[in-house]
Amino acid sequence: MSALTSEVKNAKSPVARWLRATFPHHHDVQADYREAAGPARVLPSPTVALGTQGAAIDWWLRFLIDPAPSVRLAVAGLRSGRASCERAGLELLHDLGAVDDDSNHAWPIRPARSRDLSDEWWARMSYALALLVELYRAARVDGSRLMQLGPDSRAADLLALANAEEVADLIAMRDLAVEQLLPRLPSGSVATGSTFEGSADLNADADLIVGGVLVDFKASQGRARTDGSRASGLTRADIDQLLGYVLLDYFDAFALHSVAIYAVCYGHYAAWPLDDLCAELAGRPIDLAAMRQEFAQVVRVELPDYRTASIVDRIRRRVAAR
Incomplete structure (x- = not known):
């Protein structure tokens, strides 16, 4: 079974194509995130x-x-x-x-x-x-x-x-999370490594769900700047991964109302109310329940057909190359 994380990175995948066509307006969300994140506060050494x-x-x-x-x-x-x-x-x-x-x-x-x-x-x-x-x-x-x-x-x-550098960096990231992440989390039930109804169709498990907020941890160092510092970024695949988790919760079992990203090297916690984020990305208000059913059709029908066709195409190319 394929994984959500790989499908959202593949622009030819029906999963990525549907998400990008349904939620095309991502640039403002990305720009706001970059501006708010600030510089990296923990930068791992080259030995990590x-x-x-x-x-x-x-x-x-x-x-x-x-x-x-x-x-x-x-x-x-x-x-x-x-x-x-x-x-x-x-x-x-x-x-x-x-x-x-x-x-x-x-x-x-x-x-x-x-x-x-x-x-x-x-x-x-x-x-x-x-x-x-x-x-x-x-x-x-x-x-x-x-x-x-x-x-x-x-x-x-x-x-x-x-190694010693990895231990030191992990402790520094833990200290930063205690300062910047833990105070921002809502109260309520906690679940880590959670799977969804749709995880049977597309492998996916969420880092954290707490009080109706799905939080994805990102350990990326970001983009290098000319002054030697680094800038955090929110890729299209990052956005699609968040949306994918929400949509794979076909019957709203987790009662999600918000999604968030915590950038562990930056100590930056960014959260979005789900209805607001989806409306901004889609350019209009959406019916989340209907979107979940559409997405289920994509991962249950279109994705298997695409993967089967891809396998057949690779076999044909190998045969032709002999």
């Missing part, structure tokens, strides 16, 4: 693996906000058999209270039970979970640091895979 680092701070933010986050994707990655660090991973997950002694069951963890552990431990643990999830999500993992571990490795070896 940016993709893994972004996933790691996502985990740490979940532990700050969600009293019982699930680590099911990390468990799934470990059980994939793509790396020989099962002993180390199970030991770490067991220490977190995420798996039982036989590793046959996985449960949400309780971060409050480990609040007395050091910031360095939290940073390294978040990084380790990010690596384990890559075993589940990434197309290739042969370059993963997990390949440095063997069957006899322990949890301490897994925790040691994050």
